[in-house]
Amino acid sequence: MADKGVTIRELAEAAGVSIGTVSRALKGQPGLSEQTRAQVLGVAQQMGYDVGKLRTGKPRRMLFLYSRSIGSLANNPFYSYVLHGAETACREAGVPLSIMSVLAGDDVAGQVRRHEADALLGAGYFDPEAMEAIRRCELPLVLVDHFYPGVRCVNDDNQLGAWLATRHLLEGNSQRIAAIFGPLAHYSTSLRAKGFRRALFEAGRLFDPDYEVTLDPALEYRDAGRDAMARLLALPEPPDAVFAYNDSTAMFAIEVCLEQGLRVPEDIRFIGYDDIEEAARNKPPLSTVKMDKEALGNVAARALIEGDIAPNDAALPVELVVRESSMVAPAAVAAMPSARKGRRQAA
Structure with missing residues (x-):
């Protein structure tokens, strides 16, 4: 039957x-x-x-999904920009867009049905249980700032961005370059860690695990960033430069250094990632890796609208933005050994 x-x-x-x-x-x-x-x-x-x-044509309603573990979108500058880019694409195409948070254990399929969505845009990291629940909805799906086999994904070139940031610190002749990362299970974070380590390797620097710390997941976000920097400063030889996996973490870390009487960038240099608005207004202004955050959401939404959801991992371009937090005196640059050799793009 x-x-x-x-x-x-x-x-x-x-x-x-x-x-x-x-x-x-x-x-x-x-x-x-x-x-x-x-x-x-x-x-x-x-x-x-x-x-x-299986509905054909453009979606009648799109649903923007994000993990509740990141907190409110209003307090997360990165994903707020991604949402705005998706909303712009949907508004231009006449497709209503709604928002829903997801956490492992939720009745995702039931909630999606209540939103009457027929296309899903997932932003950020989803743990395997939540990801499987999203896939069981059996709706067209595009992911932003995440990767999952068999799904259309839109990311920036995370590895190249971290490589550019670390090379910038190396070219300023910093000797003890540290990194602060979030959970390495996250796709973008793992690639940024790879780019950081690759730049050190290409410069002939030995990788010292003491100079790479991850945020403590048991702490609130701001406290975790400050705690990570405090751990680095407690080392017998504290770092003289830090690459932080995002701008917010870099700014929290700078707070700790200034409170301890260190000068930025004279005593310790910093560079972040994402180029959120607050980065340019920070004191001192924060060097960073710039990506088009709105483009991530816009490209993903347009892929759903146009039905272009074949598995793919698109990487949008990134750009190094140098501000005061990582600048060095000209004499320091002139004294640097020829570490510029091997300057080739990271894959």
Whole structure:
């Protein structure tokens, strides 16, 4: 007997193909062989799959998902920009956009149904349980600042950005360069750590794990940034330069240094990542790696609107922005050994 309640996931398993392949076959989209398309359609007919479940054309309503673990979007400058970029694309296309937070254990599918969404834009890191719940919604999905196999993802070039930031500190002849990172399980953070280590390796610097610290997840965000810097300053030989995985963490760390009587950048140099508005207004103004945060959300939303959701990991460009927090005296630069060799783009 035909099962009218069969899901697209069950159909994909029965046909031995991916969910994306099933979606393209049923919608008549290009990118499949005729043999594969016929196989999927045949299995769908045998199982009584309701093709009406797969809506065609642009979405009628998009849902912006983010992890509740990051706190309020109002207090998170990075994702606020991403949301604004997505909202701009949706407004121009006449697609309503709503917002929902997600945490492991939530009834994600039930909440998505109440929003009446037929396209999902996920921003930031989702733990595996939450990610699986999102995938079970069986709706077109694009991720921003995250990576998941088989899903369209939009990120900035995190590894190159961290490489540029670390090379900048190296070219100022800093000898003890430290890094502060968030959870390395996060896709963007892990790539920034890789870029940081690669720059040290290419400069012939030995990697010292004491100079790389991660935020304590048990602490509030600001307290975690301050705690990380305090741990670095407690080392027998404290760092003379710090790369922080985002601007907010860099600014919290600078607070600690100034409170302890250190001068920035004379005694210790800093560079962050993201180029949030507060970075330029910080005292001293914070050097950073700039990305187009609104473009991340805009590109992801347009991909959903245009139906361009084939698995892909797009990397948007980044740019080094040098401000007072990482500047050095000209004499210090002139004294630097020829560490500029090997200046090649990080992949």
